[in-house]
Amino acid sequence: MINKRFVAIAGNVGVGKSTLTALLSQRLGWMPFPEAVDDNPYLADFYADMPRWSFQSQIFFLSRRLRHHRQLLDHPTSVVQDRSVYEDAEIFARNLYNQGNMEERDYHSYRELYEVLTGFLPPPDLVVYLRASVDTLLCRIQRRGRDYEQDISPIYLAQLNHLYEDWIQRFDLCPVLTVPADNLNFVDNGLHLELIIDKVQEKLSGKEEVVFD
Numbered sequence: 001m002i003n004k005r006f007v008a009i010a011g012n013v014g015v016g017k018s019t020l021t022a023l024l025s026q027r028l029g030w031m032p033f034p035e036a037v038d039d040n041p042y043l044a045d046f047y048a049d050m051p052r053w054s055f056q057s058q059i060f061f062l063s064r065r066l067r068h069h070r071q072l073l074d075h076p077t078s079v080v081q082d083r084s085v086y087e088d089a090e091i092f093a094r095n096l097y098n099q100g101n102m103e104e105r106d107y108h109s110y111r112e113l114y115e116v117l118t119g120f121l122p123p124p125d126l127v128v129y130l131r132a133s134v135d136t137l138l139c140r141i142q143r144r145g146r147d148y149e150q151d152i153s154p155i156y157l158a159q160l161n162h163l164y165e166d167w168i169q170r171f172d173l174c175p176v177l178t179v180p181a182d183n184l185n186f187v188d189n190g191l192h193l194e195l196i197i198d199k200v201q202e203k204l205s206g207k208e209e210v211v212f213d
Helices: 017-028 043-048 050-074 085-098 104-120 134-144 154-170 190-204
Strands: 006-011 031-033 079-082 126-131 176-180
Touching (some): 006 017, 017 031, 017 079, 017 126, 017 190, 050 079, 050 085, 085 104, 176 190
Parallel strands (some): 006 079, 126 176
8 A cells, every 4th residue: 555654652640652653543544553552471470579470460461562562563554552562662661671660681681672673674654753741741640530540650751751752863764753642632632633634744744843833
């Protein structure tokens, strides 16, 4: 399919990735691919003893994310993905290592595997990075009311934000559109959603400098 597009939505917990995935898909007539919820057989052990089980748990998540990425590339129509394969390694595994919950040799083995495998996978056509402050993230997490998220600490969100910013500055596998999600309420404001859609289409058309006025 000549005009097939693959767009990945990236960003911190609570920033609105799932919502934007659904809205973009509905508006553009593309296929949404929500973040998959898999039964990670290591998850219970991981939460009981993170340093012991972080490597196994992250390998499981990475293998699933890589499989889904391949499926998206092979899908016959345009797709929008909720969270990219890159975030597993660049944000969450790296944070585990930084916090001392993954041993150095395990982290380096994980990174080598990730880099080799992603080197064989074509990237998306565009990564849409939703950038938001910790205050905005906390408000949106509270608003959506998931019980298991209510105890997420501002410090943890700030750590992830730092890793996201570091990653997005280095990321060069495909174009990136950074959306100032503090100022754009695409859930409640249709004009804000239309603005984001316009900018996505501009970026996909090959325009290099796309900014939000």
